[in-house]
Structures are given as structure tokens and as C-alpha cells.
Amino acid sequence: MKNLLETIDLRKTYKIGKIEVEALQGVNLRIREGELVAVMGPSGCGKSTLMHLLGAMARPTAGKVLIDGDDIAGMNDGQLTEVRRNKIGFVFQKFNLLPTLTAGDNIAVARHIHGRGGPAHDQHLEEILQMLMIQDKMGRRPSELSGGEQQRVAIARSVANRPAILLADEPTGSLDTKNSEIVLNMFRELNRRFRQTIILVTHNPELVIYTDRLIEMRDGVIVSDNDPFPEDTESELAQPARSV
């Protein structure tokens, strides 16, 4: 099976003045196409830091992050941007919709940046909007939508360009139980229906039932990972036959 994401001894150190915070202290993980993975762990254990690295939003201090086979460690800003544009979709805890634009235009901006020509809506997007039950909300601004609706618009925006990887950092963190369930069901639906690879960070152990695989972190390292294919241990790097 194809490794979409792989980290090798991934380290990230933040410097605040003279103090160094080792947010990630050697993370090794591999995520394959079509997986739905939950990342859990106490606050400050490095979950968001890991997501930023997996999403090409930041560069590692040491180690490798292979996104679809390409190491982002040596990339410049333009290359990182391109990876984000072509391979990644983000969903955030705080929705992060552009407040001055309507829901529809928020999605259109993502498609515009991606450089997708053609009609503003296509079959795929239509299907997603239907699934997320927000087709009739496209003309509204974020301030005119409920939190759950905003997050569903954000999800639609994140997958509008069919990214290889969807990263969601506490997507239910700002939602009540009912909306959290709806949103998580959507993620599962996206995963099942479109084989969308999804990694989502959550604090809530109850929500883990929606995912196939659970990665637990503590103090910047992975402490448990019920990888369903542990035997498939060969690294991308160790497969010279496959062109990267």
C-alpha cells in the first residue's frame, strides 16, 4: 500500500529567547492512502506541531517529513506552499473561514488558489456539499452560520481540491456534542466514500470510535499506535525501485 505520509526521527524545537522547547522529540510514523487516523494526547504533547509539519506549514528542526514521497525538510517557502496547495487540506478548531466572504466564496477562493479552471461547482463538490448538508448555505457569511455549519463549510473547502491528505486539528474542539458527532460522521463518510486519507487530532476519547487507527502521543513522542499494517515496516526510503 502507498505511504502517503512518513516521518523519520522527526524533531521540532521552538526557541523562546534562550529557552528551547522540544515539541517533537523523534516521531516515526507512516500513514497510508485511505487511512483515517486519530491522534490523541494531553495538551502540549506536540499534536498541533506534528500536524503543521505533516501539512507543510512548517519545517522540521531535524528528521524527515515525506509527503507523498517528497521530503519537506529542504524545501523553500515556495515549494512548501506548492505542497500545501496541491496535496493538503486543513480543517482547524476555529473554522478559519474568511469572514468577509460567503461560504460559497470561501470554497471558491480555495479553488481559485489551487488554479482550478472551469465551473465554480463540479460534480465532486456538489456531492460533498450535499453530504455535508450545506448546499443551501452557500450565500451566507460565516457570521450568519452556526459553528457546526461553519465547520462543515471549512471541511468542504478543505476537500474541494481533492487533496491527498486531509489534516484536522481538533475539528470538534469548538463544537457541542451533537455537532461534533455530525462533523465526525462527515469525516468518516469522506473517508469511506472517497477513500480520503484523514488525520485528525482530538481530545475526546469517545470520538475515537469514529476512526480506524489511534496514535497516542506524550511529551513529543508517540507512545502507542495501533497500526493495522505493522508488518508493512519497510520505509519509503528503503524502496529505491519506486520512483519518488
Add this chain to the structure above:
Amino acid sequence: MNKKMIMAGLAARPVRTTVSILAVALEVTLILVVVGLTSGISYETGKRTEGVGADIMFQPPNSSLILAINNSTMPIALENKIKEVEGVKAVAPVQTLVNSSSGLEIIYGIDPQKFDAVTGGFIWHKGGYFKATDEIVVDDVYALAKKVTVGDQVEVLNHKFKVSGIIEHGKGARLFISQQTAQEMTGMVNRASMFYVKLNDPDQVNTVIGRMEKVFPTYGLRPLREYAKLMMSTSMPALDAFIETVVFVAVCIGVLVIFLSMYTTITERTREIGILRSLGGSKRFIIGLIFQESAVVCLIGIVLGVGSSFLLARLVQFIFPTLIVMITPDWILKASFFALVSGVIGSLYPSMKAAAQDPVEALAYE
């Protein structure tokens, strides 16, 4: 899509957008009206000087071209020496006085006989030359603007004058008093600011000037044909410096306001910039958005500024009918260009700063 985002962004901050647009409009108006006023005055003065009907203007050494409003520094006796030059038909000494209390009025102190000999005489609408020291001749434009007619009193340079006659405009100045009165007012006896010289053959101007230069090597000798055009041309260092200063100040206003507006905008929208970056928007994309936004502000400001310049020109002419504001197409272009340049300069740093934002930090910005 960019257009939609820019418009939505501008509409989300109506006050700041309006103020920025007004500042650009102010920039354009400032340039157009001040330049229009200076060139209007110099062109109009030039036209009038041309209209005197003389062939040569004879000025003191180092005199400036502008308005010919020097102190009366030449002995009036030069008149006879000028007359001796071959080809000269008549010479009229003029003492100029300037009243800048309302608009800019030039008053000529003249000897009627000599002035008429050079100009061929005024076209009289009413009345005639001054017969006493407290009498003044005004042109029809002045009479209309001040609503005066023959016999009325006007106050010029703190002197009360009685209007003795009204003439057709276009002969050097709008106001004429006797040489004697001018000398009393300035305290300069037997002196002249300039001489108008009439030639036997107007086509011999350059030949005669050549002859004069031998006798009066340091004096300012200028042919009066095309004088108005000369006044307008860029060969006027003093006026150029003035206009450059005005343009510079105006551009500074534009740059500062656009800078402040764009700077606060990008700070306020740090998070939005982070969102766009997370969606895969490049640095160039962010910079482009900010430049386009300031360009929209500038374009609206330019249109508003050009419009209000014409309105202001009307207003100036309404309040000071003797002033002329010349708004020319080439200066409209120049002013628009300066406004756009200030938009670009003003957005340079903010756009760079926005693009340099770390996407993760930008997203964390509250």
C-alpha cells in the same frame, strides 16, 4: 475571485476605505488645482503681456520671467537710450505694483501717451484715462468681478481710487494708474520696472535685440511674441521648483495614508493571510492582493480627485473671477500617475510584511 475578495475586504472597513480614497483624491486635487492655478496665472499674465502689442520687453539685469514684478530699479532715463537704438519706434516705461490681497493683481504705473504709442491704445468701454492722482483705470473683467463702474471707488494697496475708465482686458495689467501715482506709492522716483518697446518692423525683433544687447549687455531683453507659451513652458526654474514641491507634498500625503491604511489592514487580517497561506496561497499571491487593493483605492481616489479638481476650479473662478485654473489633460495623467505611484510605495512595506508572515504564527494570531 481576487476582485471579489478585494471588494469584500474594502467593504468590510468602510471608514478606512473612505478615508484612504479621500486622501488619494486630496493628493490628486492638490496637484491639479495648484498646478492649474500657477499655470493659469502665468499663462493668463503671459497672454496679457503679449496683448500689450509691444515687440520687446526690456527688464533690469537678472530679472525673472515671471510676471515681471520686479522692484522699479531702472532709471527712467534709459528710455531715451533705448529709443536711440536703430529700429525702435516707441518706448513705454512701466512701473509695476503687485497687490496680492485678493488673488494676484498687477498694477501698471504708466504714462498714457507713451503707453498708447507702444500699444496702439486701449479699447475703452467707458470713461477715459485718469486725470488725477487718485484715479484708476480698470479692465472689464475687474469691473465685473468687483461690480464697479466709472465714478465708483475701489481700494487697491490701501489706497482709495476713483475709477476713471473701463477698458477691454488683455493689455498687460488689469489696473492702471499714472506713473506719478505709482512713484508716490512706491517711493521710487524716476524709476521703471520695465520698458515695453515697439519696433518699426516687428519682424526685425531678433536683429534689434542683437543691437540692444551690445548697448545693454546685462539687461533682460525678451521678444513678446509667444510670450504666453514661454511662460507656460518648463523653462521656468522657479515655477518648476514650486510645482515639484507641491507634487512631492501631495505624493507624501498619499504614500503615508495608503501605508497606514494597508499596514493596519494587514495587521488586522493577519489571520486571514494565514488562512490563505494554509490554502496554498503563495507570497506573491498575498502581495498581489494587497497591491490590487491599494490600486482600487487609488483608482477611485483619482476619479474623485479629478472630479473635485474641476469643481474646485469652478469655485475658485467663482470667488476670484480674475483667477484662472488650467486643468490640462497631461497634468490629469501626471497626477493620476503620482497617485498610483504613492499607492505602490505605500503598499510596498505592508505587502512584504504580510508575505513574510509565518503561516503557523499568522493562524495563531488573535
